[in-house]
Amino acid sequence: MCKIEGEVRQTLFYNEENHYAVIKVSIIDTDCKEIIYGEPTMTICGFFPRFDKEERVRFFGNLKEHPKYGLQFDADRFERSFDYSKEGLIDYLSSDLFPGIGVKTAESIVETLGTNCIHDILNQPNILDDVPKMNDKKKQILVKTLHDNRQMETSLVWLYGFQISPKMAMKIIEHFHALSIDIIKDNPYVLMEEIEGIGFKRADEIALRIGFEKTHPYRIRAIVLYLIGEYMNKFGDTVISKSDLLDFTLTYLNNQENDVSKDAVSEQLDYLCEEGKIVLEGDELSLSFLDYAERAIATNLRSFVDKSDNSHPKDVVDALINELEAFQSIQYTDEQRKAIHTAIRSQFTIVTGGPGTGKTTVVSGIVQSYQRLFGIRRVIRLAAPTGKAAKRLQEATLQDATTIHKLLGYDFDGNFAYDKNHHIDADLIIIDEVSMLDVILASQLFQSLKASTKVVLVGDENQLPSVGPGQVLLDLIQSDLFDVVRLKQIHRQSVDSGIISLAYDVLNQQVSPYSFTEDKDTVFERVNDTLVAETIVKTIRHYMKQGYSLQDDIQVLVPIYKGMNGIDRLNSLIQERFNHHNSELKITYKEKTFQFQDKVMQLANQPEDGIMNGDIGFVSGIIEDKELIVNFSGNLVRYNVKDFDNLTLAYAISIHKSQGSEFPVVIVPFVRSYWMMLKRKLIYTAITRAKAHLHLLGDSYALQNGVNQLEVPRKTKLCRLLSVSTTQEEAHHLTIEDFMDE
Numbered sequence: 001m002c003k004i005e006g007e008v009r010q011t012l013f014y015n016e017e018n019h020y021a022v023i024k025v026s027i028i029d030t031d032c033k034e035i036i037y038g039e040p041t042m043t044i045c046g047f048f049p050r051f052d053k054e055e056r057v058r059f060f061g062n063l064k065e066h067p068k069y070g071l072q073f074d075a076d077r078f079e080r081s082f083d084y085s086k087e088g089l090i091d092y093l094s095s096d097l098f099p100g101i102g103v104k105t106a107e108s109i110v111e112t113l114g115t116n117c118i119h120d121i122l123n124q125p126n127i128l129d130d131v132p133k134m135n136d137k138k139k140q141i142l143v144k145t146l147h148d149n150r151q152m153e154t155s156l157v158w159l160y161g162f163q164i165s166p167k168m169a170m171k172i173i174e175h176f177h178a179l180s181i182d183i184i185k186d187n188p189y190v191l192m193e194e195i196e197g198i199g200f201k202r203a204d205e206i207a208l209r210i211g212f213e214k215t216h217p218y219r220i221r222a223i224v225l226y227l228i229g230e231y232m233n234k235f236g237d238t239v240i241s242k243s244d245l246l247d248f249t250l251t252y253l254n255n256q257e258n259d260v261s262k263d264a265v266s267e268q269l270d271y272l273c274e275e276g277k278i279v280l281e282g283d284e285l286s287l288s289f290l291d292y293a294e295r296a297i298a299t300n301l302r303s304f305v306d307k308s309d310n311s312h313p314k315d316v317v318d319a320l321i322n323e324l325e326a327f328q329s330i331q332y333t334d335e336q337r338k339a340i341h342t343a344i345r346s347q348f349t350i351v352t353g354g355p356g357t358g359k360t361t362v363v364s365g366i367v368q369s370y371q372r373l374f375g376i377r378r379v380i381r382l383a384a385p386t387g388k389a390a391k392r393l394q395e396a397t398l399q400d401a402t403t404i405h406k407l408l409g410y411d412f413d414g415n416f417a418y419d420k421n422h423h424i425d426a427d428l429i430i431i432d433e434v435s436m437l438d439v440i441l442a443s444q445l446f447q448s449l450k451a452s453t454k455v456v457l458v459g460d461e462n463q464l465p466s467v468g469p470g471q472v473l474l475d476l477i478q479s480d481l482f483d484v485v486r487l488k489q490i491h492r493q494s495v496d497s498g499i500i501s502l503a504y505d506v507l508n509q510q511v512s513p514y515s516f517t518e519d520k521d522t523v524f525e526r527v528n529d530t531l532v533a534e535t536i537v538k539t540i541r542h543y544m545k546q547g548y549s550l551q552d553d554i555q556v557l558v559p560i561y562k563g564m565n566g567i568d569r570l571n572s573l574i575q576e577r578f579n580h581h582n583s584e585l586k587i588t589y590k591e592k593t594f595q596f597q598d599k600v601m602q603l604a605n606q607p608e609d610g611i612m613n614g615d616i617g618f619v620s621g622i623i624e625d626k627e628l629i630v631n632f633s634g635n636l637v638r639y640n641v642k643d644f645d646n647l648t649l650a651y652a653i654s655i656h657k658s659q660g661s662e663f664p665v666v667i668v669p670f671v672r673s674y675w676m677m678l679k680r681k682l683i684y685t686a687i688t689r690a691k692a693h694l695h696l697l698g699d700s701y702a703l704q705n706g707v708n709q710l711e712v713p714r715k716t717k718l719c720r721l722l723s724v725s726t727t728q729e730e731a732h733h734l735t736i737e738d739f740m741d742e
Contacts, residue, residue, distance in 0.1 A: 001060055001061060001062060001076070002030065002031050002032040002033075002060075002061070002062065002063070003029075003030060003031050003032070003058060003059065003060050004025070004027060004029075004030045004032060004035075004042055004044065004058070004059045004073055005027075005028050005029040005030065005056070005057070005058040005059075006025030006026050006027045006028050006029075006041075006042065006056070006057065006059075007025060007026045007028065007054050007055065007056050007057075008023055008024075008025055008051040008052065008053055008054060008055045008056075008057060009023075009024045009025060009026055009041065009053070009054075010023065010024045010053075011023050011050070011051070012024060012043070014050060017163075019047050019048060019049065019160045019161060020045075020046070020047055020161065021045070021046065021047070021048045021050075022043060022044070022045050023043070023044050023048070023051065024041055024042070024043055024044075025041065025042055025044055025057070025059075026040060026041055027040065027041065027042055028056070032063060032073075034063050035063070042071075042072075042073050043069065043071075043072045043073065044059050044061075044072070044073045044075050045072055045073070045074055045075065046059070046061065046074065046075035046076065046077075046078070047158055047160060047161035048075075048078060057078055057079070058078060058079040059073060059075040059077075059078050060075060060076055060077050060078070060079075061073055061074045061075035061076045061077070062074055062076075076158075077158065077181070079150050086110055086115060089106070089109075089110045089115060089117065089118070090103065090106045090107055090110055092106075093105075093106035093109060093110070093142070094106040098141060098142055098145050099141060100137065100138055100141055101138055101141065101142060105133075105134065105138065108131055108132055108133065108134070109128075109131050109134070109142075112130055112131045112132070113127060113130070113131065118146065121142065121143060121146060122143075122146055122147065122150075125139070125143045128142065128143070147178065148177075148178065155169075155172075155173050155178075155180045155181055158181055159172060159173075159180070162202075162205065162206045162209065163642060164202075164642065165640040165641075165642030165643045167640060167643060168195075168197060168198065168642070168643070171195060171196075171197070172184075172191070172195055172198075175194060175195060184206065184210075185210060187218050188203050188204075188206040188207040188210060188212070189203050189204075189207060189218050189219070189221070189222035190203075191203040191206070192222060192225070192226070193225070193277075196414060196604070196605065197604055197606075197645075197646065199226070200222055200223070200225075200226035203222065204219070204222065207219060207222075214253075214256060214258050215253075215258055215259075215260055215264075217268055217271075220249070220253070220260070220264065220265060220268040221268045221271065221272055223249055223252055223253060224245065224249050224265070224268060224269055224272060224278075225272065225277065225278075225287075227245065227248050227249055227252060228240060228245055228278065228285065228287060229287065231245075231248070232287065232290065232469045233468065233469065235714065236465055236466065236468070236469050236470065236471065236714045237469065237714050237715040237716065238286055238287075238290045238291075238294060238439060238469045238470055238714075238715070238716045238717055238718075239284045239285065239286045239715050239716070239717060240284070240285050240286075240715075241283050241284065241285070242269070242280065242283050242284070242285050243283065245269070245285055246262060246265055246266060246269065249265045249269075250262055250265055253265070269285075276288055279291040286717070289440070290439060290440070290469055290470075291717070292443070293439040293440050293442070293443035293470075294439050294443070294470070294716065294717045294718045294721055295721055296420075296443040296446070296447055297439065297442055297443050297446055297472070297718060297721075298718060298721035298722045300420075300443075300446040300447050300449070301348070301446055301476070301481075301482075301722070302722070303451050304347050304348035304451075304455065304482070305348070305481050305482070307346070307347035307348070308345055308346050308347060312344065312345065312373055314341070314345075317340075317341050317344050317345065317369070317373075318337075318341070320369050320372055320373065321337055321340055321341065321365070321369065323372075324365060324368055324369060324372075330361070332361075332365065333358070333487075333489045333491075335353075335357075335485065335486070335487045335488065335489055336358055336361065336362050336365065336487065338485050339351045339362045339365075339366075339485040339487065340362060340365045340366050340369055342483050342485050343362075343366045343369075343370075343454075343456045344366070344369055344370060344373065346454075346483045347454055347455070348454075348455045348457075348482050348483065349455070349456045349457070349482070349483045349484075349485065350434075350456075350457045350458075350459075350473070350476060350477060350482055350483065350484045350485070351363075351456065351457070351458045351459075351484075351485050351487065352458075352459055352460060352461045352473070352477065352484065352485075352486055352487070353460065353486060353487025353488065354460055354462060354487075354488075354490075354500075354503065354504065354507065354688075355460075355499075355500045355503055355688050356490040356491055356497065356500040357487035357488065357489060357490060357491070358487060358491055359432075359458050359460075359487060360392075360393070360396040360397065360432075362458075362487070363382070363393070363396070363397055363430055363432065363456075363458060364396065364397045364398075364399075366428075366430065366456060367380060367382075367397060367399055367428075367430070370428050370454075374427070378427040378428065379425055379426045379427050379428075380399065380426070380427065380428045380429075380430070381402075381407060381424065381426040381428070381429045381430070382394070382397065382399050382400065382401035382402075382429075382430050382432070383401060383402050383403060383404045383406075383407040383429070383430075383431055383432070384401065384403065384404065384431065384432040384433045384660065385403065385404055385433050385436040385437060385441070385659075385660050386403060386433070386436070386612075386614060386659075386660035386661065387403055387612075387615070387633070388660060388661045388662070389432060389433045389436075389660040389661070390402055390403050390432075392662065393432050401432075403612075404431065404437075404441060404445060405441075405612065407424065407429075407445075408424070408444055408445065408448055410607055411607060412607050412608045412609075412610070413607065413608070414605070414607045414608075416444055416448070418448035419444065419447055419448055420447040420448070422448070423448055423449060423450045423453075424448050424449060424450070424453070425450075426449075426450070426453050427452075427453060427454065428453070428454045428455075428456070429449065429453055429454070429455050429456070430456040430457075430458065431445070431455075431456070431457050431458065432458045432459070433458070433459055433659075433660050434457045434458060434459035434472065434473045435459040435460055435461065435463040435464070435465060435466070435473045435474075435659075436459075436466050436467070436659050436660050437466055437470075437472045437473065438466035438467065438468030438469055438470045438472065439468070439469055439470030439472060439716075439718070440468060440469075440470075441468075442470070442472045457473065457476070459473045460688075461473055461474055461477060462507055462681060462684055463659070463681065463684065463685045463688070464655070464656060464659060464681050464682060464685045465681075465714060467656050467657070467659065469714075469716075470714070470716055470718065471713075471714045471716055471718075472718070475716055475718040475719050475722075476718075478719055479718075479719050479722045481722060490504075497521060498520065498521045498522030498694070499521055499522055499687060499688070499690050499694045501522075502522055502687055502694070503684055503687045503688050506680060506683050506684045506687060506707050507680070507684055509680065509707055509708055511703065511704055511707045512704060521690075521692060521693055521694060522693075522694045522696075523693075523694070523695045523696065523697075524696045524697070524700060524703075525539075525695070525696070525697040525698075526697075526698075526699070526700060527697050527698055527699075529564070529565065529671045529672060529673065529698070529699065530564070532564075532565045532669045532671055532697065532698050533564070533565060533569065533570060533573055535697055536556060536570060536573075536574075536667055536669060536697070537573065537574065537577050537578075539667055539695050539697065540554055540556075540574065540578065540667070543665045543693065543695075548664060548665050550574075550578055550599065550651065551597075551599050551618050553663060553664040553665055554663070554664070554665040554667065555653065555658065555661075555663040555665070555666055555667070555689070556570060556574070556651060556652035556653070556666075556667045556668075556669075557652070557653065557654070557655050557658050557666060557667070557668045557686045557689060558570060558652050558653075558654065558655070558668075558669060558674075559654065559655055559674050559677040559678060559682060560673070560674055560677055561654070563673050564673070565669055565671050565673060565674075567652045567653065567654060570651070570652040571648070571649035571650075571651050571652050572649070574649075574651035574652065575593075575595065575598060575649060575651065578651075579595050579596075579597055579598055582595040582596040582597050582598075583595060585622055586622070587622050587625050587626075587627075587628060587641065589641035589642070589644050590644070592644045592647075592648075594619055594622075594628055594644075594647070594649070595619065596619055596620075596621075596622055597618055597619060597620075598618060598619045598649060599616065599617075599618050599649065599650045599651050600616070600617055600618065600619060600630055600647055600648065600649060600650050601614065601615065601616050601617075601647070601648050601649075601650035601653060601657065602614065602615045602616075602617070602632070602646060602647060603645070603646050603647065603648055604646045606637070606646065609635070609637045610632075610635050610637075611632050611635065611637055614657055614660075615632050616632075616650050616653075617630045617631050617632035617633065617635075617637075618630065618631055619631075620636065623638075626640065626641055627639060627640055627641070628647075630647070655668075655682055655685055655686045655689075658685070658686070658689045659685060661689060662689055662690075662691045663689055663690065663691060664691050664692045664693065665690070665692065665693045665695070666686070666687075666689050666690035666691075666693070666694050666695070667695045667696075667697070668686045668687070668694070668695070668696050668697075669696075669697050669698045670696060670697070670698040670699055670700070670702040670703040670706070671698045671699055671702055672699055672701075672702050674702060674706075675702065675705065675706075678702060678703070678705065678706025678709060679706060679709045679710065679711045680706065680707055680708075680709060680710055680711070681711050682706070682711075683703065683706050683707060
């Protein structure tokens with residue numbers, strides 16, 4: 001590698017998308033021996049920002065002979081030369097880039113060291129000892145900032161060349177610091193493991209562009225991790241057989257016209273096991289962080305087993321519940337009384353029940369009973385997995401409720417304030433919608449609890465399990481270690497609800513194509529598959545005329561993304577029909593187009609902006625065709641076009657993504673192309689998202705078929721780790737296509 005320093009004379013080519021540039025410079029200095037002494041200009045290629053004419057820049061790289069354009073300099077990095085005038089240096093050194101260094105200190109530096117001070121300081125930091133009144137702290141700040149700024153600029157431009165957004169590039173640099181380029185060049189796949197928001201496909205794209213072979217050991221390891229992660233995220237299992245993973249990996253690699261042997265893949269899998277990224281037990285494999293999470297849950301919850309509070313006899317608690325009934329003019333069912341009673345006297349209680357069984361009434365009763373018995377000085381925390389669920393819990397109980405992430409002190413850097421060493425200050429914790437808890441969040445929650453904390457988990461065991469791996473609520477219930485109260489009796493105010501009635505018919509598999517009668521809150525409209533999309537548009541218009549908002553009230557729920565009646569096409573159609581007046585106010589990048597006022601959903605946790613996976617907002621601004629502003633319930637978040645991978649239209653969303661939410665109007669299509677995805681719990685979950693109106697449409701036989709299909713139980717280790725035998729689960733018989741396609 002050699003250096004050329006020169007003044008920019010002309011920009012011959014510049015790509016605004018990836019910042020690749022071809023420029024001509026006048027050579028001022030060089031250590032390239034191949035360049036004839038006195039060569040006046042040189043053509044330089046690389047990834048740079050736009051330079052001003054006559055700007056002085058140092059380039060580092062190698063000479064190459066272009067077959068058409070002759071001798072060129074291929075630059076890996078660059079350094080801008082600064083304005084070496086006295087005034088320019090003083091302005092630069094006293095800028096906000098150098099905290100603690102004001103104008104007087106900057107003047108002293110320049111007066112003492114001269115106008116070549118930047119170069120000299122970078123090469124000999126000790127020369128700052130000659131500057132009067134320059135303390136050690138200021139010296140350290142100055143030297144570090146000079147180094148960081150030059151390296152950062154080079155790193156940013158290099159990363160931009162791979163279509164990485166400025167926000168993501170800064171995240172990478174903040175993580176790897178000055179070694180960003182070196183680390184990524186050595187192994188680009190570290191990005192998928194260490195940088196949230198970068199997956200295998202983006203890391204692989206960088207690796208292949210850098211020159212990695214498709215059969216490189218690093219790539220094989222990355223593919224193994226990618227496939228096991230995809231499998232577990234799609235099916236929710238926390239374990240997979242070794243033979244299945246080897247077969248999936250071989251199929252993936254050799255579909256790309258490679259010739260990789262099973263032994264070669266097995267060798268890299270063994271390496272990942274030795275490195276601790278994958279855990280092998282017998283023939284079962286698990287990602288190490290999932291294995292840790294399940295073990296941590298089991299360890300932490302064992303301390304709650306068989307603990308009870310006998311300080312308040314049964315008759316005292318019964319009398320208190322009677323007082324609550326009289327005060328609130330309500331009548332608890334026997335099941336509800338049992339739930340309140342158990343929660344007061346047990347250390348760890350699970351309350352489960354379907355819609356209309358009064359779970360929220362029970363939570364309110366538990367809180368009020370606890371306060372009356374123990375006094376208002378006791379600390380009570382209420383939480384739920386999503387913001388919407390927490391808001392509903394708060395409105396129903398008149399008690400403060402937060403998301404679980406907020407309860408755990410999740411910060412802008414993606415760290416939790418509470419863990420096994422720092423416990424939450426709470427005497428009673430009640431968690432709602434526990435069916436949504438995956439093993440990762442559950443592990444973080446349970447290790448953050450004090451041994452003395454009374455815990456109540458509330459959820460519907462018949463709903464879909466979590467989007468992420470595991471089935472925490474079901475595993476805890478099936479372990480038979482904890483006090484479980486099932487609420488089965490439907491309250492009078494819910495008996496007349498067509499939505500709730502249909503939900504229980506689905507659970508009991510009592511739905512037939514001829515069982516639908518139009519109800520005041522439930523409709524099934526028989527529609528041919530080819531007319532489903534247009535019927536959804538007509539249905540949305542119908543409810544909008546009744547005063548419901550497409551942004552806030554009406555939600556289309558669909559089980560698949562692709563196809564004529566998939567989420568992607570329906571979103572585009574609804575955008576076109578209902579937001580066409582904003583078609584000029586739009587921004588397009590790759591295959592995604594967002595318009596002003598579009599309803600959108602966040603697809604990944606973004607703690608630095610205070611938003612989480614599944615949050616729904618709307619586009620409130622577009623800036624120069626380069627950025628969006630999205631309003632998430634008053635939280636305004638900026639998106640560069642290169643961040644669009646984390647954003648999608650949300651007029652239609654998946655049923656999984658709807659968990660924890662309720663909508664005044666829910667529209668659910670059922671067509672034969674959904675056949676493989678339709679299962680009883682999926683349908684039940686979709687139906688129970690509706691609050692006021694449920695509009696089903698399509699093929700009633702598709703619905704009936706789905707109701708009769710039971711989900712294959714997830715394969716997890718939690719029950720086993722809690723030392724309780726479980727029924728042997730049916731094995732998955734899958735091909736790689738099952739989890740590589742949406």
